[in-house]
Amino acid sequence: MSMLFPFDYADVIFIRIFLVYAIITSVRLKHFVRLKVSFSPVKDIKGEAFYRTHVIIRHSYKKKKEPKQMADTIKGAVLGYGAAFNMGKAHANMMQNTDGIECVAICDIDPARTEAAKEDFPGVRTYNSVEELNADDGIDLIANVLPHSLHCGPTVASLKAGKHAIVEKPMCVTIAEATEMITTAKENDVMLSVHHNRRWDADFWTLRELVHSGVIGKVFSVEMWGGGYGRPNPDWWRSVKAISGGQFYDWGAHYLDWLLNIIETPMINVTGFYQPNLVWDDITNEDHVQAIVRFAGGEVVADGAAAYIQMSNIAKIGGERWKLLGSHGAITAEDSGFKVLSEVKGQPKEQQVGHHRRPGPTYYQNIVAHLNDGTPLLVTPESARRVIAIMDLAEKSAKTHQAETVPYEFES
Structure with a gap:
């Protein structure tokens, strides 16, 4: 008692x-x-x-930690309005076309580009420096569409200024940069996400559903190929390694993000093989890169499963975009869908599966829902860091000739 x-x-x-x-x-x-x-x-x-x-x-009586609530419409801004691909304009349009958010400001170091922004979006505020943009108290969120080497620094500055942040893919260049961005967002209680827009592609989504259905059993091998043969434009920043990060960081970032959303078990290690300046000796990006990623096992993944990814500018014969082997079948990519080889009651079965779109909200609809009511992000910064880890470690492995262990994979 x-x-x-x-x-x-x-x-x-x-x-x-x-x-x-x-x-x-x-x-x-x-x-x-x-x-x-x-x-x-x-x-x-x-x-x-x-x-x-x-x-x-x-x-x-312990309160839950709620996301910061947005008052009325979320006020968005775009950092970077370059002419190539018009990605800055694309982000501004996505904001304007999504309920609950609007683009109120655009920033670019080039006054000619901010003048173009004014023509495209009459009434938008324009700035020519990150400092001016971050100082605008009427901005809630900033989308960074600058070249890859400028994804980390300016985004960290915006996060420290109390702004929510979106970064165009790839998230950054190194694991250390990605971790700094994640840590800064948490310390300042603001959102960070990466615009991995290809997660909404119909072919990827169809393949993901096929694999997760278990139709080919446990996947033990994945092959992915992208590229072709041709000299990159030496005057384009995407061909300059110090700015772009290298051959892997353009379309390779999409491929790796697809891979990690299909094979969702933890990565064990990465081995890289690089061919710099084998043919195009005036281009600082590598001519050819490839990586092997090994995975832990899971419900539809065999223990020790390996993914083999190649990106090339010197391949005169290409490969298949997708080829997956499983314990009970295989999947290969075709022009309008996938060929699926499987077993039904012990008998082989072949079928053609067409592409279908991902259901649910768009990227920016999810951002609005997350900021307004705490809906989980569809693209978390931690998931984007995994993409960076493969590219960063593949290059290190190519230099050390050893497999590199992937950090953060087994953290809860």
């Missing part, structure tokens, strides 16, 4: 009534943590009831 908190059976009944009231109140208010409660027999309650009462009440 506790001498500090003595009570009898009537006290226990009162405590139980109070707890029921507290829990009901917490459910109604929605911002309290709910806790499953169990009671010991009354005869054993004397020395235990107060302790349980204390814990339950304390946790029942």
